[in-house]
Amino acid sequence: MPKSTESAEDRLIARYFRPLATAPGAFGLIDDAAALTPPPGCDLVLTTDGVIAGVHFFPDDPPAMVGRKALRMNLSDLAAKGARPLGFLLSVALPEGFGEAWLGAFAAALADDAAHYGCPLYGGDTDHTPGPISVSIFAFGAVPQGKMVHRSTARPGDRIVVTGTIGDAAIGLQLRRERTLARRWGLSEAAAAQLENRYLLPQPRNALAGAVLQYASAAIDVSDGLVGDLGKLCRASSVAADIDVATVPLSDAARAAIAAEPALLETALTGGDDYEIVLTLAPEKLDGFRTAAAAAGVAVTEIGGVQAGEGTRFLHEGKALTFTRASYSHF
């Protein structure tokens, strides 16, 4: 058939997405489906997450950030399960007249992340929509058979550890909405930009996946807020937890903002988009885990312990905090 019979959809896929389809089983995106030969002795870990303009990102956010965020949300789930990424499928719905420049910048950034995280595109689906831009990603990774790290397997006596810093993205979102808050909170331009950037661009902890697999008794990625996500882990494991709020790792910028506006402590603990990992592990495994985390270049902080019972208590200056909203929920 002459080239002119190729549809506009085929042309968009060839131009913007074929460069991401580097795996042999993606067949250059010319087939109906992809083939994946599973790594021997492994289970596949499957997850899906997505973003919608006006819900998960601002319509004027740079398309590169949208592409990276959509993939990294999924990569964070794989990291928390101890899985190494294998690839992803992409479903994109674009408004009429969206402009190809948007798609070009989106795909280029996604290509960059796909290469960086070793997570190539295997296939996808593009459509027009009368609604806002929507991006869904289905990501898959590998763990040794039967070894996926669960939410539901924390044990009384375990210690609780969290990666990186908590709350930057939630405070950054407030700055993204109302930049004058930076002045009110006495933040430097650099500090405000750092917080906003944590909201725009997750830094998933895939470098730590091997250590999570080796040492964690249970883990969950912190995407809907530390309070809510740790609550989910405890509920799934039928255990209780005490967290010493003074030990929860905060960036200098977040600490400065909270000092100026104490209500931001709740924002930090319950806000979403951290893309850190909170995990539990037996006390005797702490040293080994710390060494592995240092080797992976990821900061980790012990913030509390697991007990028999139910409920997660966040202890602050001798009292258990109560929160108006434990966790981000879409409903």
Add this chain to the structure above:
Amino acid sequence: MPKSTESAEDRLIARYFRPLATAPGAFGLIDDAAALTPPPGCDLVLTTDGVIAGVHFFPDDPPAMVGRKALRMNLSDLAAKGARPLGFLLSVALPEGFGEAWLGAFAAALADDAAHYGCPLYGGDTDHTPGPISVSIFAFGAVPQGKMVHRSTARPGDRIVVTGTIGDAAIGLQLRRERTLARRWGLSEAAAAQLENRYLLPQPRNALAGAVLQYASAAIDVSDGLVGDLGKLCRASSVAADIDVATVPLSDAARAAIAAEPALLETALTGGDDYEIVLTLAPEKLDGFRTAAAAAGVAVTEIGGVQAGEGTRFLHEGKALTFTRASYSHF
């Protein structure tokens, strides 16, 4: 944690989607991710497809039909690749105030299809959207390693076979838009309903997947129209094809509509949503394939042959048809 801390999202998932998550590796949908132990010696076949209200279905289509169609579109891709279904992930975006009755009917029908086709839910993602209802599905199946049936492997000399009947859904879509056409075309109520139903509810040919795997040299599912999809297969295979239009299988209802309105022949050949399979195979394999198809209860019809060269010709009363639009494209 007391139950009251569960989010509304968790409640919706537990109520409507947990019943579909019958695979052990879905962990009852309480984890961040699912685990799939790949069948030994198999490749996974991965595909994604979705529907958006106002684009792929009418906003007032029954939610049960929307759920079934979204899954069956993906099942059809697996069937055309010779894969048996293993499971799927689901991403749903719902407008504010969508009404839980919609979700209940959608999920119940999806559960029914998941059980019928042996394709359980492994996980998902639910969000609110300011746009229309959107459903994306990521389905995965299994084929013996290296055996996925491709688009790109048709050979000169092969015969071309199609399943079921072609064009019913495209004509049914016109009836769905303008029901008075039934009278103009002289169709009975039953005939009009049958065509509309082919549009609303695909009947993917998963019963034939084993025969496709065993006998086909190449295959593609007919979702964007026979002309366009066979064109894609020929282009990917670098071959030409001649189709004898008189042999293309039509239902009695479609045949009656085309007799009344000859322009509907082009609609039938180029319209989408057939969810049949068009495949190529060596002539000596035709008998074996026919026997296997009969055993599977799927009608199959030989419609032409593959040649060296390029281009697909649809020969009708001694002339090659030309089409104003070869294939459905979303762009």
